[in-house]
Amino acid sequence: MNERKFIFLLIILLEFIILIQCSIDVNKNKETVQKLFGENKEINEVTISNENNNNNNNKNNNNLAIKCHNGIFIGKKSKDNVISYKGIPYAKPPIGELRWKEPILAEESNKTFEAYYFGKSPIQTEFPSELGSYYPQMIVFFHGGSYGWGGTSDPLYDGNNLIKKYHDVILITVEYREGLLGFIDFTSVPGGEDYKTSGNLGLLDCICALEWIQKNISNFGGDPTTITIMGESAGGGIVSLLPIITKSLKREGLFKRMIGQSGSINLTYSKKECQKLTELLLEKTNKSDMKGLLSLTEKELIEINKEISEYNNFPERDGILLPEDLYETYETGQVTQGIDLLVGSNKDEVRYWIKEMEYEVKFFKGQFTYEHAFPILYENDLKKLNKNKEDQERVKLFINSMNDKKIWKITEFYNEIIFRLPMIKQAEFHSKHGGHAFVYQWNYSGEDEILGACHGIELSSIFNNLSITTYTGNRTNQKLANEVQDMWINFARQGNPSTSQNQWGEYDIHERNVMILDETFKQEKNLKEDQRILLEPLLKYYMNGCYRQLSMNVPQIYKIGAQLIGTLFIFIFGIVGIIYSIFYMKNQYRRIKNETII
Structure with missing residues (x-):
């Protein structure tokens, strides 16, 4: 060999x-x-009143309404009197023509929305441009996950127990694009010249979130x-x-x-280290250019991301x-x-x-x-x-x-x-x-x-x-x-x-x-x-x-190989020994039985 x-x-x-x-x-x-996520729905004045009684234990849910540039958001008050606003979008959903593009700040809106649930994790969906906030509260937290997974919904980052101790602090946790959606280099892919910053979209999302915060945090009582x-x-x-x-x-x-x-x-x-993920994506999808990659459905992307997420x-x-x-x-x-x-x-x-x-x-x-x-x-x-x-x-x-x-x-x-x-x-x-x-x-x-x-x-x-x-x-x-x-x-x-x-x-x-x-x-x-x-x-x-x-x-591979081969030989010899012992004992039994009959 x-x-x-x-x-x-x-x-x-x-x-x-x-x-x-x-x-x-x-x-x-x-x-x-x-x-650990939910879906925040658009609501009307009637719903506000009902939600107030059912979810917030508060007589007037309008007290929990905060006007932001992209809508009015209704929060929840916990039993510890910590008010939270979860899943507020800070950017346009990066889907369709915006997939793998730089984030765009959320549009102006006067609609009213729930802010009860954390947004979906980016490796679950293409709608990661959301943030969760605890009120009253000035710290913006970015979660870990090797840039490939993780999310604000992780119970480890739940801010309730921290904020109930420090009432003058605003804690905001931010979702950003991860894995295939947030950190991938397309410069070597035909059509990739229009996606020059695709290797750092997750970072640009974080900047977009900070711009949203600058624009709206004073409405929460924060100092930008x-x-x-x-x-x-x-x-x-x-x-x-x-x-x-x-x-x-x-x-x-x-x-x-x-x-x-x-x-x-x-x-x-480095750019060289980033190429492996691009190669894997093209290989797994059988696509050869950006047009083909953009034709992938959200469901297909999610499945592919699961398959190659360890290469983020x-x-x-x-x-x-x-x-x-x-x-x-x-x-x-x-x-x-x-x-x-x-x-x-x-x-x-x-x-x-x-x-x-x-x-x-x-x-x-x-x-x-x-x-x-x-x-x-x-x-x-x-x-x-x-x-x-x-x-x-x-x-x-x-x-x-x-x-x-x-x-x-x-x-x-x-x-x-x-x-x-x-x-x-x-x-x-x-x-x-x-x-x-x-x-x-x-x-x-x-x-x-x-x-x-x-x-x-x-x-x-x-x-x-x-x-x-x-x-x-x-x-x-x-x-x-x-x-x-x-x-x-x-x-x-x-x-x-x-x-x-x-x-x-x-x-x-x-x-x-x-x-x-x-x-x-x-x-x-x-x-x-x-x-x-x-x-x-x-x-x-x-x-x-x-x-x-x-x-x-490298030497360690040879060492592992020698150990595996040695273990394999020991295993084989052990099996052979067991088989030999069985046959030997069986022959001995027959001999003793024959001698007894004679």
Whole structure:
């Protein structure tokens, strides 16, 4: 068997294992979020009165009516006296001729609509241009989901428990186009010249939402000059990228402050990395140009998106909306001028993917798959350094500096290079030009010691939804949650997260203050300084965790192949041994029986 055939067989075996591991709960979680939506209907004055008595426990539903430029929206009041407005459209539905086009602000209207239900998730429908708002409330939140799934209807982001504590805060959660609808490059497709910004439509949706907010938020009692944008994971990436895009489009002034949790400018793709999704779409649809793609029905798009959603793109460094070198853009200090910045990451970010790989699946534990699959990504990323011996040495020194199993060394490498260091660099560039920057690290771990303080674990604490234990298990801390909520709200109010209990110093190149969020709070200077100095030069490679175009010609594949072949031989020999033993025992029985008869 030649080398090429051998590698091909190993790829099949490996993909079979990974597909078994990654195809159950992950899809189940996505489907759960998709189902948590409703349909807001146009209503009349008679209906308003009836809905008031049935749904809102309020004598005059007109008290919950808010006039916006695109209609009158009727909200709901919860038992905690939190008034919510959900599923308000901020843009024209991007369907028909508007599919894969830049968003257009919703048209003027005097019609009256329900605002009772969150809008559909973009991977469920082509009507994602909606937002959910809690009133009275100034924070605009962008959800995560790897730019391919997720939605405002996720119970983890429910704002009721947060807003009932802070009555002067406006919380708005925004839907944006994801996956095939929001981040796909058509420049190589015939007819694609009219879709030059299709690789970043989801980001443009977020800008459109902010423009809607600027136009209407005063009707909710909000101040459009003090808006804080906030996001986690992909949402943190959006928050980090919006200052760049708003500057390039000359749309500055849409927000005053930004909170980026576990997401940065590093979570982006090059044009080359974005091509795989385009190729897959053309292949699966058997289309060859934009005319053919536009002929696809909504139902067909939904099914195709489900099929290839694991190949979704990150925002594209397209040279139009986003430059190739995002760090250089941040370094100028111009894009974040006049904006206050709060960013941070979790101590064990990457261990989240142990759970994502089915930590409790009956076939293999997620840790088993993680330990075998993650080194493939690592060895592919090392190939990017082939022409730079100095950078190769940096990685080697980092790995050798830790006394642990290799998989946990690799994990820490990605905690640094994907999450912590890019955010640190953003804060450093911002502070160099006189900007106010605050940095944190979340250290409080959940019940599962292997997952530790993984990606997303802080969300239930920040939204005061500790009953949602997706990442925490049964290990939660209300005291920690209360203090962190105060910090985030204080930052949104005044640009400083300090509380009466904890003074939080700004991050700059001299102090490098980092607030450690744990059972006890403490501020550290120069956190993991040696690691930062060693790995910072590698940020230029944009190691973003992209696993869609991995080469299988790496040592880990051969290692897995040898293990699989060895296991297969042991299995075969075991079966042969069992069969031999059965025949041997059967012959022995016959011999003893014959001797007894004689």
